[in-house]
Amino acid sequence: MLENADHLLKHASFADANPPDVVVRIGNSPTSKSLRLWLERTKPAHHLVVDPDERWNDATFLGGTVVRQTVLDLFSAQSESGFDRGATGWTNTWTSADARAGEVIGTELDSGPLLEAAVARLSYANTPDHGVFYVSNSMPVRDLDSFATRRAAVPLALGNRGASGIDGVVSSAAGAARTGRPVVLLIGDIATLHDIGGLIDAARRDIDLTIVMVNNNGGGIFSFLPIASHDDVNFDEIFHTPHGTVYDSLPGVRHQLAATGAELTELMASAVGTVGTDL
Template identity: 25%
Template sequence: MKYSSIPSAQTVVYNCKANGINNIVISPGSRNAPLTIGFSEDPSFNCYSIVDERCAAFFALGIAQQSKKPVALLCSSGSALLNYYPAIAEAYYSDIPLVIITADRPPHKIDIGDGQTIRQENVFQNHIGYSANLKLDIRNTNPLGLGDTEGSQQVSIQRYNEEELLKALNIAFQDKMPVHINVPFEEPLYGVVGKPLMLTIGAVRKEQENPFVEDLDEFIKLWNTAKRKMILVGVHDPSHEVQELLDSVANDPSVIVFTETTSNLHHPNFFGSIDSIIAPIEKSKDKEELFQKLRPEILLTFGGLIVSKKIKAFLRKFTPEHHWHIDPKKANNTFFCLSHHFKVQPIQFFEVFNGGLVSQPSNYFSFWNSVKKGYQVKRQEYMAQIPFSDMLAFHHIFKNVPNGYQLQLANSSTIRYAQLFDLDPSLHVFCNRGTSGIDGSTSTAIGASIVHEDPTLFITGDLSFFYDSNALWNNHIRSDFRIIVLNNEGGGIFRILPGQEDTENFETFFETVHHMDASHLCQMYQMEYQMAENEKELDMALTSFFGKSDKPKLLEIKTPRVLNNKILLSYFDFIS
């Protein structure tokens, strides 16, 4: 086996290996050659080559999202690492551990006019758990060979580098945060040795679940006396344990549980389409009275960011008396009324909390459940009468997704349409809701599919898909990977948001009208391509789309650009 001749390169590789970081996503370059040699020559690492650094970072994020372990990213110096930033921000806000390893020039070569030299130290400081700026090995710090204290200086540098690495890796493992390790290298870069150096390997502290010791008596008393309690769940990984604990709470007539597509929680008593409850109230002449009737005395939240803008607007205006949030790290004051933060995992909280609960007589659940049943009937009626559109396409897609699939959703219109439908509980649903950007959704889905046992379906809009088309420049796409692109020839969500108008400026600078399709991309990247332009073609395509194949498949659904927003907005009128 070959090893880089540079001590700091060996140190980084050894520490990753010793601490179980075995997935390495490498973008090609010269300055990172010492690290690339170290990782790629060691068979204990799974090395993935992704040329585009932005795609590489989201690809790594997808792997970490599913494996729940840190994934390492490796790139060259200069502008390369700046392309990591969108995925780093997403990882930061989604609590996903990435270890970003960037090669750098020696300090004395920064700001002297050389190419691909930028100020890399602490470049991600606003969205990173820790920045470890390693020191240049002594063999390169003195290019003229002057001085006689190289040995002692190198020992000091080695000790410093090891300590910095350990700090960074501990934060990645313990706090589930991205960390940055910046490693300066001087040429020559490609030197190798047959035997490794004798290095000290630091072991990270493995994550430990602290016992929940907070006294809940007063909180349970408040809960048991309240007539209106709302539980709202944001982004949440599938969990049978949390599901079972929440099921018992949901049987209380004074409790309503609002979930989202990304909550991965299902129960007949849960309210899974939040906007279908709130939108009709907004249109009612009795909206003040109805909103007061929906207003909870206690709001209990857990999980990540909330998709529904309507529930956020409602709870910010009709604030609960108490808002409690459950999360071991952070509590976003999303509704501007946060009163208590339980710093614990939801499963630990409910194991204690449920033991003291007493059901409270109330019509809170029964009233809103009757509203839910009403809109469910009306939704079926509406689907039966609307023309071909985004909404009808989603209706057919979700009826046909096989059980057990991983479902990766792009942001913007895709995730918001998904909120309106009831998905099968066997589906595992994910979406980049940390920053909620359209960039990187395809790359994330492909990375996630690598480590997920079941097949993956990725649903996306056209702008998001074309924006991240380099994601397909990837030799790791499984043959059972499926993509559905809703192509309405522009940013359809801008026709739904306030400010929509039929002008040339709007179509050019907001909606971004185009006439592209995905057929040529599929031909270039050797994917099977299907296209549907009406309901009959869509139904026919879906009958074979999920079948076994030798190549990944893409289904492009073309819908009417100027009709989709009218059909969606009319849906809320119809169910009202």
């Protein structure tokens, strides 16, 4: 299992020099654009889609063979046939590159300023094993997918896609907290504004909810879209939508700022498991 595959796949010179011969795809179509483009470029000789429920989970139309077996049946049959799963040069190349990428990313995020990627990484790492990690849409879930590291014991991970992708996320996380498990919510500032009533209500009810909010004064995800490069569009007003909101005076909400990774870790340690809502 590779933690940093998506980062490696963005380096076409490396990824295309180490293409797969066989792809066995389990579950729904991959969401990674880098993975999809890599498979389109390298065109593996064999591309199997394991689809026991006959749902045709192949939005990319890259699969050459559809396997109507459960994952357990398929790999049990391979095991019984003496399938060799030993390490190969190809495997070692990818695992070595993955380990090196992990070291570089870790060094950059741990030693530099508190980037959004580091916030996602630390928020997940500091969620208790028995807790719930609730992640909002837009950039938080993407940063989590790209930069979170593997854990021996993992918290329950939940998410919710509202009417606009970000509506009702705070309320949903507060609902998860009613189970009695400590909940950490990773969310952006726009999504928080879209459910400010849910935030105030959670505080009013003394719900144990720790909210890690990335406040970059607007919708950061839109800067990655092609529209951001068009000079004839008022990008800030229509897409970025800076709000200038100050969150430190919300009734009942304990509000604190973290400027470094160490501060975020310390604040989370004092907030998680404490009665009341922390932001």
